[in-house]
Amino acid sequence: MLLYTPTMIALLAGAWSLAAAAKAVAESPNHLRERQQSYGKISPKVVIVSMFSPEAEVWYENSLNSSVGDLLANNITVRGLSPLYPHVHCNEQGEVCQLTMGEAEINAATSMAAFVFSGLFDLTRTYFLLAGIAGVNPKLGTLGSVALSKYSVQVALQYEIDAREMPINFSTGYLPYGAYAPNEYPSIIYGTEVMELSENLRDVAAELAQQAELVDSADSADYCTRYVTSSGVYAAATASPSVIKCDSATSDVYYSGTLLSEAFENTTKLWTNQSTVTYCMSAQEDSAVLEVLMRATVWGLVDFSRAIAMRTGSDFDRPPPSVGAFQHLRLLDQNGFEIAIRNLYLAGVEIVTGIVAEWDSVFYEGIIPTNYIGDIIGTLGGEPDFGPGSLFDGKGFSVEPSGETSLTKRRILTRRKGRKTGGWM
Ligand SMILES: *[C@@H]1O[C@H](CO)[C@@H](O)[C@H](O)[C@H]1NC(C)=O
Ligand SMILES: *[C@@H]1O[C@H](CO)[C@@H](O)[C@H](O)[C@H]1NC(C)=O
Ligand SMILES: *[C@@H]1O[C@H](CO)[C@@H](O)[C@H](O)[C@H]1NC(C)=O
Numbered sequence: 001m002l003l004y005t006p007t008m009i010a011l012l013a014g015a016w017s018l019a020a021a022a023k024a025v026a027e028s029p030n031h032l033r034e035r036q037q038s039y040g041k042i043s044p045k046v047v048i049v050s051m052f053s054p055e056a057e058v059w060y061e062n063s064l065n066s067s068v069g070d071l072l073a074n075n076i077t078v079r080g081l082s083p084l085y086p087h088v089h090c091n092e093q094g095e096v097c098q099l100t101m102g103e104a105e106i107n108a109a110t111s112m113a114a115f116v117f118s119g120l121f122d123l124t125r126t127y128f129l130l131a132g133i134a135g136v137n138p139k140l141g142t143l144g145s146v147a148l149s150k151y152s153v154q155v156a157l158q159y160e161i162d163a164r165e166m167p168i169n170f171s172t173g174y175l176p177y178g179a180y181a182p183n184e185y186p187s188i189i190y191g192t193e194v195m196e197l198s199e200n201l202r203d204v205a206a207e208l209a210q211q212a213e214l215v216d217s218a219d220s221a222d223y224c225t226r227y228v229t230s231s232g233v234y235a236a237a238t239a240s241p242s243v244i245k246c247d248s249a250t251s252d253v254y255y256s257g258t259l260l261s262e263a264f265e266n267t268t269k270l271w272t273n274q275s276t277v278t279y280c281m282s283a284q285e286d287s288a289v290l291e292v293l294m295r296a297t298v299w300g301l302v303d304f305s306r307a308i309a310m311r312t313g314s315d316f317d318r319p320p321p322s323v324g325a326f327q328h329l330r331l332l333d334q335n336g337f338e339i340a341i342r343n344l345y346l347a348g349v350e351i352v353t354g355i356v357a358e359w360d361s362v363f364y365e366g367i368i369p370t371n372y373i374g375d376i377i378g379t380l381g382g383e384p385d386f387g388p389g390s391l392f393d394g395k396g397f398s399v400e401p402s403g404e405t406s407l408t409k410r411r412i413l414t415r416r417k418g419r420k421t422g423g424w425m
């Protein structure tokens with residue numbers, strides 16, 4: 001494979017703009033496409049992944065003042081991106097790119113798939129920085145906290161009974177697929193329940209992010225003081241924002257309140273087979289993006305060990321004691337949005353510039369993961385350290401020339417009160 005040096009990219013950019021090159025590739029007949037791709041592809045060192053405008057704007061406005069430069073120097077139209085955000089943006093050299101996917105799981109998965117499978121970019125050595133704001137768990141962080149995750153859990157992928165109709169001894173109306181009680185491991189697996197990222201890269205990213213001088217504000221600090229309790233369970237909420245290592249939940253439903261947040265805290269702990277609560281950020285996209293990056297890795301287009309999931313706290317996922325859930329969600333102003341957006345950039349730009357600065361010495365070759373990485377069914381190979389075990393005997397998914405796949409277990413249909421659901425045996 002041909003890899004480009006920054007100088008070559010700069011030369012290409014001068015002679016023929018990156019956007020024009022990508023457009024030409026997209027529009028050329030198939031027989032020309034392969035040749036053009038060999039010199040027309042942009043191979044970014046880092047791609048920043050935003051969900052909606054404020055998370056993107058903070059980069060456009062501030063990166064000019066960093067070595068990243070103008071992120072709007074190249075706008076590349078990619079088929080299948082969100083109608084609201086139809087371009088991938090790259091700096092002059094094509095070293096750092098950014099795209100906005102649109103919010104929640106469908107937008108995230110569709111946009112990211114359109115991008116990585118577009119064939120317009122060489123993403124084989126690219127680092128992906130998911131950079132979004134989120135609801136923060138006051139047990140582990142506060143407004144403006146910057147969290148870097150190892151696990152992303154699709155917490156609402158469950159049965160749900162309205163809590164007013166649930167059995168008297170249930171602690172929540174959410175019930176894992178195939179289970180008979182909330183604290184049972186799901187026995188029907190869809191494959192997207194849990195994604196595990198490289199812990200070594202997570203730690204390197206946290207070290208870079210720690211160089212940032214994070215901002216706080218008097219107004220948000222004011223709301224945080226409401227979390228003072230005699231037990232100290234929410235002590236993290238009353239501290240200053242900092243870089244923390246803890247996990248992210250993905251749910252289309254923007255849940256809020258103590259009971260749902262605790263239920264999903266339990267879900268995260270159970271599904272990742274951990275003994276402590278590590279759930280600290282509630283968002284709507286991470287698992288969707290990571291599933292796409294994993295599938296692209298299977299086909300050699302992306303390297304899943306280069307994915308970083310970063311979230312900053314813009315609001316608490318549950319109210320302080322003596323404040324109602326609805327009042328907390330909709331009536332009171334927590335004033336966390338602005339510092340979350342600013343810290344997203346401040347921490348994020350340290351990670352981006354850190355990767356670019358040490359490209360030749362460290363990041364080109366990559367940070368070797370020492371933990372299991374990938375999904376709950378072992379798609380990338382290895383044995384997951386959570387869940388019921390690999391469906392591919394630890395070898396990962398592959399397709400033989402005959403079309404046969406490496407799946408070693410059989411799909412079953414289970415019948416529950418007349419309704420059939422799919423699962424794996
Ligand atoms: C650019 O960076 C300098 C030095 O860190 C800082 O003083 C200045 O306020 C920044 N300007 C903008 C527009 O962010
Ligand atoms: C890229 O698009 C932005 C608007 O999203 C615009 O401000 C900028 O000028 C465009 N860049 C180029 C090179 O056309
Ligand atoms: C709830 O009670 C029923 C009936 O006693 C029992 O079978 C079930 O295991 C209990 N479930 C939980 C989650 O405790």
Ligand SMILES: *[C@@H]1O[C@H](CO)[C@@H](O)[C@H](O)[C@H]1NC(C)=O
Binds near residue numbers: 172183
């Ligand atoms: C979370 O799990 C703990 C321990 O099993 C349990 O006591 C608690 O009721 C659960 N919380 C919710 C909201 O399900």
Ligand SMILES: *[C@@H]1O[C@H](CO)[C@@H](O)[C@H](O)[C@H]1NC(C)=O
Binds near residue numbers: 384385389
């Ligand atoms: C995870 O926990 C479940 C039960 O809670 C268990 O069945 C499964 O074997 C555990 N997986 C690993 C890899 O430890």
